[in-house]
C-alpha cells in the first residue's frame with residue numbers, strides 16, 4: 190500500500206500557486222459560463238470557508254482576488270442565483286454526488302481516519318465510474334462532470350432536466366444511484382434492480398465475516414458467504430438471487446437481513462446530505478486544497494485518472 194503523503198501548503202506556497210500556476214483555463218466551462226450567477230466562498234487563512242456572499246462579474250475579477258489573497262480554500266455555489274451576493278433569487282442548482290475516498294464503506298486498505306492511499310482513491314474512482322455510467326446510461330444525462338477534490342471526487346451534473354429538482358427529489362436520486370433501497374423485484378435484468386445488484390456485488394466482494402455477523406446473521410452463515418464469495422458475487426451480478434436465498438442456513442428471514450445489510454452499505458457510498466443541499470458551496474475546480482497540497486481538478490477520463498495529476502508544481 191502506498192500511503193499518499195499529504196501536508197498543508199504554506200502561505201508562501203499558496204501565493205506561488207495562484208500567481209504562477211493557477212490559470213483561468215483550468216476553470217471548467219460549466220463554471221466559467223455561469224460565473225457571475227454563483228456565490229463564491231473562501232477560507233482565507235485555514236479557519237474555514239467563512240468569507241461568503243462574494244460575486245464576480247468577470248473571470249478577471251476572480252483571478253485578481255485569487256492572486257492577491259491566495260486563499261487557503263476557494264469554493265463556489267452549486268446554485269445559480271439572480272443575486273449571488275445576497276444568496277437570493279435561486280434559479281437552479283447542479284445535481285451533486287460527493288464520493289470521499291476516506292469515508293468509503295468496506296475499504297480494502299488499512300488507512301486510519303483522515304488518511305488516504307492509492308487503494309482508497311482507486312476504490313473511490315471505481316464508485317464514481319459506476320455512478321457516472323448510471324447517470325448517463327440509465328438516466329440519459331449528458332452533462333456529467335467529474336472533479337477530483339484533493340481527497341475524493343465530486344460528480345456535478347448540469348443538465349437542465351435535473352437542475353430544477355427540489356431536495357426531496359434529489360434524495361430519491363441518491364437512493365437510485367447508490368442502490369440503497371431493496372428493489373421490489375430484485376431479479377430484473379435492467380433498471381434499478383440491476384443497479385442495486387451491481388452495487389451489492391461490490392459490497393459482497395469486499396465484505397468480511399465480522400461485518401456480516403454485525404448485521405445479524407449467524408456466524409456459520411457469515412463464514413459460508415465469505416468462503417463462497419466468488420459464487421455469491423456472480424449470483425448477485427447475474428440476478429440468480431434465488432440461489433443466494435437457497436444457500437444452506439439462509440432462509441427468508443436471514444435473506445431479508447442480508448439484503449438490508451447490502452442496502453445500508455450501498456447508502457454509504459456517497460454523502461446524501463451534499464446532494465440534497467441545493468445551496469451548498471463546493472471546492473472550486475482549478476483551486477488549491479491547501480490542507481493536503483493538491484489541486485482540485487476537472488477529470489477528463491475517469492478510467493485513466495491518476496491522483497498524481499493533482500500535484501501542484503511547488504511539490505514536484
Ligand SMILES: [Zn+2]
Pocket residue numbers: 296298299300304305306307308309310
Ligand atoms: Zn487507503
